[in-house]
Amino acid sequence: MRAIRTLLLGLLALVCTPVIATQSLESREGYFVLEFSDYSASYDSLEVVRLVEGEPDAQSLQQFNVSGQRQATLSGFANGQYRVRLLDSSGSEPPVKLARVSVKHRSLYQALALFVVGLAAFSMLVGILMGFVRKERDNQYA
16 A cells, blocks of 8 residues: 555656756747746746857857746847756756757848849839829829
């Protein structure tokens, strides 16, 4: 009986223990959104570390105060691999690895092609609107 109770308590502890899953994100634009609502009450700092192959010790790239926040949008990152983790400044909570982010920007050719497509769509819209304005003006004076 005692063994069954111990086993059940152990299973209950396993079920109730939160599972910390590291998000794996990929960014083509250099920005990403991190959600950490489960940890917002306990953690007050977000640390971004750039991971470099061949170097075992990664140095902190940036650190942000996220007290009371549930998500953060980070931008301006160069191509590379990054690790994001939550920290507790008091040291009472262990760091939580929140995400592993891979940033790989679009090529200049792709960016220019997207810009040209947007410019063409905008130009067509302006042309259509100007045509309707002329047609409306001609109908008004006729």
